[in-house]
Amino acid sequence: MTDFPKELLTGYNLYRERIYSQLEEEYQNLAIYGQEPQVMVISCCDSRVTPEGIFHAQPGELFVARNIANLVPPFVEGGSTHGTSAALEYAVSGLKVKHLVILGHCKCGGVQAFRESNGKLSETGQFVGPWIKMLEPAAITLACTPVDKNEDPQLALEYAGIRQSLKNLMTFPFVEELVAKGELHIHGAWFDIGSGTLRVMNSETQVFEDAQDLLPRLKEQSAETQASKEAAESK
Ligand SMILES: [Zn+2]
Numbered sequence: 001m002t003d004f005p006k007e008l009l010t011g012y013n014l015y016r017e018r019i020y021s022q023l024e025e026e027y028q029n030l031a032i033y034g035q036e037p038q039v040m041v042i043s044c045c046d047s048r049v050t051p052e053g054i055f056h057a058q059p060g061e062l063f064v065a066r067n068i069a070n071l072v073p074p075f076v077e078g079g080s081t082h083g084t085s086a087a088l089e090y091a092v093s094g095l096k097v098k099h100l101v102i103l104g105h106c107k108c109g110g111v112q113a114f115r116e117s118n119g120k121l122s123e124t125g126q127f128v129g130p131w132i133k134m135l136e137p138a139a140i141t142l143a144c145t146p147v148d149k150n151e152d153p154q155l156a157l158e159y160a161g162i163r164q165s166l167k168n169l170m171t172f173p174f175v176e177e178l179v180a181k182g183e184l185h186i187h188g189a190w191f192d193i194g195s196g197t198l199r200v201m202n203s204e205t206q207v208f209e210d211a212q213d214l215l216p217r218l219k220e221q222s223a224e225t226q227a228s229k230e231a232a233e234s235k
Helices: 006-020 024-033 083-094 109-116 128-143 153-169 173-181 211-234
Strands: 039-044 062-067 099-105 185-192 197-201 208-210
Touching: 039 083, 062 083, 083 099, 083 173, 099 153, 109 128, 109 153, 128 153, 153 185, 153 197, 173 185, 185 208, 197 211, 208 211
Parallel strands: 039 062, 039 099, 099 185
Antiparallel strands: 185 197, 197 208
């Protein structure tokens, strides 16, 4: 007898039939040659936010760490059992990913729990409380920043939490060094579950912008770069 969830067994059978059978060779190559993902995503544990689904990524393409409220803790000397920091270290120093993405989302339960705790974080859980306390600097920054009164306070803290995690990323010496050399790029993004909208943080303005507008802009940019390169070569 087994009480393994039937839905998982049914899903696994579908995966074997529809996905594995189509990508058998790719899976075998990944097993033989190992993984070389270019991107690490740090996202929330929320079951509605799946990085591989949102970015339509195949196995081997994304190195993903998930935790409550997509938080990056600040670097600490001699850090003990720390899942996110260990994943970050392995992605950056071991796998040498080129991009780190902090992916937040709407209606984040971790952010909501922090907002509703009124400073009594211990009541949100023995482990959840200390973990979401990491949102405190983000909440303080937000309280000190003049904001649009129409802005949804939940959304404002979701954005501020992403900005804080980006700040915390830079406290890791191995991240800071590679970012300074231009060999590693860090990004903030936010996903709206209901509409499927992705917003990406503009690194200069820190404003979150619709991702659908970014691809044409990126294409324009690379066309301009190519044109100026060709012009310089023809001189
Ligand atoms: Zn969440």
